[in-house]
Amino acid sequence: MSEATQTAGGVVPPAVEGIRLAKAFGGVQAVDSATFSARPGEVHALVGENGAGKSTLIKLLGGRLRPDAGEVRAAGRKVELHGADDAHALGIWTVFQELTLLPWMTVAENLLIRREPRGRLGLIDRDRMVGEADRVLTWLGIDHIDPRALIEDLSLAQRQMVEIARVIIQDPSTLLLDEPTSSLGEKEVAWLFELIQGLRADGKCIIFTSHRWNEITSIADRITIFRNGAEVGTFTEIDEDRAVTLMTGRQLEAFYPQPPARAHDRAVLEVEELAGEGLRNASLTLHASEILGVGGLAGHGHRELFFSLFGAQAHSGRIVVDGRPARIRSPRDAARLGMALVPEDRKTEGLLLPLSVRANLTLAVLPAVSSLGLIGGARERGLAQGMVDALKIRTPGLGNPVRQLSGGNQQKVLLGRWLLADSRILLLYDVTRGVDVATKHEIYELMMRLAGEGRALLYYSSDAEELAHLCHRVLVMREGRIAAELSAPGITAEDIVTAAVRESRAAD
Structure with missing residues (x-):
């Protein structure tokens, strides 16, 4: 049922809705008859465990995926989204957790891609492009990023800021932010939240996901909790303990375990x-x-x-x-x-995303699972399955590409790789x-x-x-x-x- 808002000017329909949406990948039901709506002029937080269906829902609302069942509505009307361009035409834009910038291009080129200033012969005017990008960055309060810099030379936090800026300049009416703060420091988060507050004041709809509870409570007007691909409740106020119970279906006794006594001084x-x-x-x-x-x-x-x-x-x-x-x-x-390093950016510095869960897990122990240059399938599967079981990695199968896993399960795969190597x-x-x-x-x-x-x-x-x-x-x-x-x-x-x-x- 559509959730409209009563205002002095009449009834305002939700900015965007998902009605009984469903989406499966192979044998995994990522979204299961989920219903969600967000209003103009609000920040609506979407929270849940990794794998709860949040990112899939955002991709459905943003036109990146098509639902197996259910419908998407924008401004109260049913819409058919065949791709991101259809969503953009409706004013729905997304900032994804996985960065989409082109690393070998400059900040200016990424910001103004598909809208580059051109000269008389239709050629890109590089000087004007740098000038326009500099004005955009200044307008958004970003004074420490050179528009001439290559994306690959920026820090992860700076790349995320450019990604956000590239969407903001499109003037979205509905902004979907999929874990935008996961790579940002405190100063950058403060910058983003000031930006979000301005958009909200202008009547924009912002849908925001984060795993940091203090961020959620400081910026969100409403909070919808997801578990196992479906919503379990929407709240204007809820404490963290109750939210964790709804997200996980269980209570976490002591959130921070006690460090063990040091058995060695070596x-x-x-x-x-x-x-x-x-x-x-x-x-x-x-x-x-x-x-x-x-x-x-x-x-x-x-x-x-x-x-x-x-x-x-x-x-x-x-x-x-x-x-x-x-x-x-x-x-x-x-x-x-x-020694083993588990880096912050697991997608670009740790995992080989197109490869399987099995291949990523056993990458550091290939000599142990190989003979005469050939990988022994049974031995490799045995080691990988043992680590999947030990770390409770949620995956449809060992052969599935690791890119299909949620962020938390991808992190477990990376940790499991080095545990197999007995680092x-x-x-x-x-x-x-x-x-x-x-x-x-x-x-x-x-x-x-x-x-x-x-x-x-x-x-x-x-x-x-x-x-x-x-x-x-x-x-x-x-x-x-x-x-x-x-x-x-x-x-x-x-x-x-x-x-x-x-x-x-x-x-x-």
Whole structure:
């Protein structure tokens, strides 16, 4: 039934609706007779676990997918969306979690694609294009991105801002935002929310998905919860505990598990005076059975630290692994030393999206599943299935492309790859970014189990609360160096933020 809004000017129909929508992929029912509507002039949050059907619903409303059953309505009228262009003609635009920018083109070229300024002979006027792009960025309050820069040279957060800007300049009446903040820092989130508030004030409809509850409650007028492909309720107010129960169908007892007691005081990774792009003589020691957190404000060398340790970035300094000096010049060198990196951008830096779940899981152990250069199917399937079962990876089958999995399950595949390789030193870089609350809890529990087995975890998170609750110690970085060291028990998120924003004593 259509949900209209009564105003002084009369009855206003919903900006966009999905009525009893259904969509299946193979044997997986992604959306199951789901009904959803959003009004003009509101921010409507859509929340649920990874795999609950949120992204599929957004693709149905935005014309990227066609429903198997049900109907889509815009401004109260049934519409047939045969593609994104049909949705665009109705003023419905989408910003996807998976970036759609062309990395080998400039910011200006991406912003003005299909609407480039042209000269008399129909050729693109490059100077005018840069000027127009610069005016767009300035209008949107983006003053730190050069319109001449290549997309591939931008940070993940900057790319996401360009993606958002490219849609905003289309003046959408309905804006679908699929986890737009998952790669943004605090400053960028504040920028986006100011933008959203302006759009809402102009009467636009914004549909917003996020796994960060504080973001949802700070920006949303209404919240619809999805579970197993269908809506379970729409609320103007709901507390997080109740929402988690509705999302998962169960209660999570203690959201942050207690870190295990350190069984060893043996140093497995020692770093002295590590320097390079973004790093200024960073030093640290990581012990067996330890979860060592790394925090601080975004852009202060965290990513460079992790990528240098894994041999993916040039560096100088001394690295000692298990008491022996190590020369790490490539990820292969690091992997041979029992090190593993799980990066923040699993889609472009971790997984091979067209390949199967099985192939992605066993990528680091191919010698163990091969003989005479041929992969043994039974052995590979056995190892992959064992990890799928152990990590509770939701997939239709081992042969399905990993791109078909939800974000949380993709993250589990990446973690499972390195667990199959029996890596002893795990470099976990923002591994819960863009992951639903239940999967986060499963990852937390896995971290505790791995530390209890004697593995060493170096763990960066953009969430200070995670660091405070999950780590034995937290190193706070400022300007590429270790500025402070905090030890549990008693670490708070406020301690981490305070150490990040002011000069602190250097860690020993």
